[in-house]
Amino acid sequence: MNPGSRKDVVADGVTVGTLVVQGERNKLDARLYTPTPEPALARHDDQKLIVFFPPGGFVTSELDAIDPFVRGLAEITGCKVLASTYTVADVQPFPAAVEDAHALLKWAARHKAKLGWDGKHLITAGLEAGGNxxxxxxxxxxDRGGPALAAQILIMPMLDPGLTSCSMRTIADDGGAARAAGECAAGYRDYLPRAIDRTHPYASPLQSSRMKGLPPALILSADDDPLRDEAEQYGAKLLAAGIRAVVKRLPPIELEQPDARCSCVRKESVLQEIAAFVAGLDAAKSA
Incomplete structure (x- = not known):
């Protein structure tokens, strides 16, 4: 199936089409979210495409769980959003998932007409493992000469396989946060079975010593999320390298269930932060 023959479903002001995209080696299931011409909170913007990687701790790829959020993202920004699966760890560990991620960006850049955007601004985004x-x-x-990116949006991202941050050690002491931290640890064990890979910058972006040349970033953490400090540390590294970065800490999200991060990002405040950042890209470019 290609984007031209996808099955489209319209709901909540957003058209959702199921399609198949090309990963590094295999075909990947994906969904294309297209806002109506006049969404309630934003103009229709054919200049931007957001490629979104869902959560799942590298062991699942949760397109269904993230669906309500991605619908809201398309509506509030007015941008098309392409959300895709990727190779999970039990099929093939690192670097299969990241190779898929880069391949998807290249695929999107090559298929502008099929996706219905003009190719001017490509944004990479993701939550948790998808943020990685x-x-x-x-x-x-x-590093590989493209495709050119307008921005990166990292929502409570997993950036440190060492799980060494202060928030990972202290917030994860009890309750739902402990379960969330355990999910991260288990995901990394499957995704990075070779210890040597845990310091590779393509597995642990926080380990990267070279930040120059990266696109502007929006990085959202949460006050009681074990991943909070690594997200903020990554933002600090980008800022120190002269990269424009907006780094914000969200209110507590009460991590009572493994999918709490999915529930958190559905909240209107998160979408508004993203919408403001995306809208500000045009202003920053013209300044």
């Missing part, structure tokens, strides 16, 4: 893939795909796009 978004950050890494930006590194890879810089």
């Amino acid at each position: 893939l978004a950050a890494v795909s930006a590194l890879m796009a810089r």
